Amino acid sequence: MSFRPTAYVEDVSPGSGALPPRAHASSDAPSLSLNGSWRFRLSDTADAEDDSFAAEGYDAGDWAEVTVPGHWVLQGHGSPVYTNHLYPFPVDPPRVPTENPTGDHLRVFDLPADWPAGGGAVLRFDGVESCARVWLNGTELGDFKGSRLPHEFAVGPLLKPAGNVLAVRVHQWSAGSYLEDQDQWWLPGIFRDVTLLHRPADGVRDFFVHASYDHVSGTGTLRVDSDVPGRVTVPDLGVDVATGEPVTVPVEPWTAETPRLYDGVLATAGERVRLRIGFRTVAVADGLIKVNGRPVLFKGVNRHEWHPQRGRALDPETMREDVLLMKRHNINAVRTSHYPPHPAFLDLCDEYGLWVIDECDLETHGFTEQGWRDNPVDDDRWTPALLDRAARMVERDKNHPSVVIWSLGNEAGTGRGLTAMAEWIHGRDPSRPVHYEGDPDCRDTDLYSRMYASHAEVERIGRGLDGGPRRRRALPFILCEYAHAMGNGPGGLADYQRLFERHDRLQGGFVWEWIDHGIAHPELGYAYGGDFGEELHDGNFVCDGLLFPDRRPSPGLIEYQKVIEPVVLTGDGTAGTVRVANGYDFADLSALAFSWSYEVEGEPVDSGTLSVPALAPGESAEVKLPAVPAGAPAGEAHWTVRARLAADTPWAPRDHVVAWGQIPASARPVPHVAATARPAAGDGVLTLGPAEFDARTGAPRTICGVPVTGLRLDVWRATTDNDDGAAWQSDLRFGLLWRELGLHRMRHRLDAVEPGEDALTVRTRVAPAARELGLSTVYRWTSDGDRLRLTVSTVPDGDWTVPLPRLGIRFGLPAADRVRWYGGGPGEAYPDTRTAARIGRWQSTVDELQTPYVRPQENGARIDVRWAELGGLRIEGDPAFFLTARRWTTEQLDAAAHRTDLVPGPTVWVNLDHGQHGIGSQSCGPAPLPRYHLRAEPAEFSFVFSPTDNGSPTSL
Ligand code: GAL
DSSP, X not given: OOOOBOGGGGOSSOEESOOOOOOOOOBSSOEEEOOEEEEEEEEEEOBSSOOGGGSTTOOOTXXXXXXXXXXXXXXXXXXXXXXXXXXSSOOOTTOOOSXXXXXXXXXXXXXXXXXXXXXXXXXXXXXXXXXXXXEETTEEEEEEEOTTSOEEEEOGGGOOSSOEEEEXXXXXXXXXXXXXXXXXXXXXXXOSOEEEEEEOTTOOOOEEEEEEEETTTTEEEEEEEEXXXXXXXXXXXXXXXXXXXXXXXXXXXXXXXXXXXXXXXXXXXXXXXEXXXXXXXXXXXXXXEEETTEEOOEEEEEOOOOBTTTBTOOOHHHHHHHHHHHHXXXXXXXXXXXXXXXXXXXXXXXXXXXXXXXXXXXXXXXXXXXXXTTOGGGOGGGHHHHHHHHHHHHHHHTTOTTEEEEEOOSSOOOOHHHHHHHHXXXXXXXXXOEEOSSOXXXXXXXXXXXXXXXXXXXXXXXXXXXXXXXXXXXXXXXXXXXXXXXSSOOXXXXXXXXXXXXXXXXXXXXXXXXXXXXXXXXXXXXXXXXTTOOSSOOGGGGOOOSBOTTOOBOHHHHHHHHHTOXXXXXXXXXXXXXXXXXXXXXXXXXXXXXXXXXXXXXXEEEEEEEOOOOOOTTOEEEEEOOOOOTTOOSSOEXXXXXXXXXXXXXXXXXXXXXXXXXXXXXXXXXXXXXXXXXOEEOSSEEEETTEEEETTTOOEEEETTEEOEEEEEEOOOXXXXXXXXXXXXXXXXXXXXHHHHTGGGEEEEEEEEEEOSSOEEEEEEEEETTOSOEEEEEEEEEESSSOEEEEEEEEEESXXXXXXSEEEXXXXXXOOOEEEEEEEEXXXXXXXXXXXXXXXXXXXXXXXXXXXXSSOOSOOOEEEEEEXXXXXXXXXXXXXXXXXXXXXXXXXXXXXSSGGGOOOOSSEEEEEEEEEOOOOOTTTXXXXXXXXXXXXXXXEEEEEEEETTSSOTTOO
């Protein structure tokens, strides 16, 4: 028998046999979940033959089993493939490869005993990637494409009380794959719920809840349109009206900050459907996106559905966890990149309060490789499929108050198909603006949206100086993606936020992205592109989230949380006041309780509550701080002011810190060591105060009795994803320049070891092979007999045009576990990711200081460290420094591809840095702003060493 490709797989049409789309609903009609264990058989091709498995009585006893919802490639059958925008098959639309993994799924089920006799039934698939053909009891129901969209089939007459055979053939590749070229793993399977729904006679079919809010009168107008007439009741509002009939009543509006939902019921003769009604009005007016008459500022994230074991098959707990994590980190908006999410996620957004840009399942990015030639989005043959996708999204999700904007899709070029989608959406739902980023002319959209624009460009847009077509100039602006959170970073968030806050037209942005799509792997920790032997892949570009794959917040999320705090607490310590600014768009501050604490050297001396007026959104006030507590010890002091939840909320308990600010109260005394000790020569050894040096090299051997190895200047860091930059970046990519220059293989030439009257001076020149550039570096050691001071002076020679990765010293200690420090913490911070670093007293362990980026890279620096204690040494900085300590060298970190490549050695390597280069976001976006560059220029910095068991660790 010759191979015959199955026609429907390569057909541009959306499929056949499925029912028209309708609103997602929960009702009192019975339903039966068909999730669970299914019989499964994988074939290599999408052969049209052998659909005998769909017949009743087929014996699938020797088949494997898979869990539905799930992806078979994550359940031991075949393997996942990751590409960013390249199609992993030849581009010849709508044809797909002969090698087309095809999963036959079988499930036999009985109807529950109380399944109603009358009425009909529909079978619903909430998501199948990428194309399915369905049979029930041997009868073919149809086929469909549109992976992250629902499809329903009428099955009433086919059902039997027992032994129903549901057969589903799923193809990994189909014509639909051309429309689903999102940057993510290709993961075939029935990955969302399968449900049988009873459809009572006179049950509700489709319904549309129109619930607007008039902020002038404080009233809401409700009208529920329904295909099948019925009555709408909302007990809390005393509403009882017929479908189709508007009613206006005083209501509390729905906003993401105040997600007031009213429970209601839509009752027809046959069914009662639950309504959760949020009254709000979205409009683009005066060039701004307004909700309930007020402009909103999106503090958003792009959320792909991800679970490290289950891929895009998300369980309800994981969805809730996402929402709770977002709320607790001050995030107020989600773009459902790049497809409609599981329907339950939108219920959670309604309930907890998040603004949603609901994005259609459409991306044809791979066509960019051929200058967008043959792009389905500009080819009328594909328009029905595009319209089908638009309709399936809008009809399913139209009743969610959280959905405030529809998005046509992502990176699909431009074309008539997009225009058709936009026209259809505008017609069907004029109550929401339409978004699409890929058309610079904004022909079809109601807002101007961009991704990864630089700060400078965003500022020009904010000022209205960006020019462009007239239509676009009048539109509000969002960054639908920015701040690429790949690896260490993103840097520059605070600088973007300042721009958003300064210019009305800039209505915020959505960080790319929420979570790393690492796949849990027994040997690698988390796998990324290439780890499954893919012939084409984009490596760890799939791990670019604010959460690690296991949903632990990365430092990027902690930074973002601080940058987007809804309350801004500032002061300079001179006025005795704190400035409290309410940054909410709708809520006053009455839900928050404020407190102060006065800290000397990071230790709280006294604390109390602060009375702050219930400022309205946008208002601010100077609030008086108390007098400095009597008897407070001398030393550097800060006021720390916190805004906490005054009561439990659905998303966080009482006392959860929503915002904080730190106000300097008195400056830090500079550590001083009198140079009274004299270097003394011994047998190959020089002694100075508590330290011994190698007399030949001038390198310290022990400091305060602690053996110290390899102490020297260090300029290299294991480049971050953002240092390396994306391959397509046309701007300078610092990681590459640094390696080209040889900064990862600096040589240290010893020029002189000079024991003097009151100091040991060691002169060196630090430079890479093959270059004339170098750093003349002098180490000057002094001591008062007990403590040892090292002053490092570096002067660049030659024409340094490139900033340094880092500048400081590194050395090895034989053992260190606990680490204590006074300075920025508790987490990692770099010059442009430092907003969340709070000055305080912190402790950790060397292992806990590491940030577990999926691809190892520079991480874990603590900023503004005044002093640190580890491995028996106390180190004070003049000025404050960056502290890093790890059980492997920078070179080992640099060479590692996965966390599991990092094997702890016997030495703890400590870096004390005077400076670090900024982080930026060049793994997709802009490099660090020039003000965060670590320029090669003359520098001098000191460290004072003393033993930790000697004297109080609090005294400087
Ligand atoms: C954007 C795209 C995203 C993702 C991101 C980089 O261009 O819309 O899907 O690829 O870049 O991580």
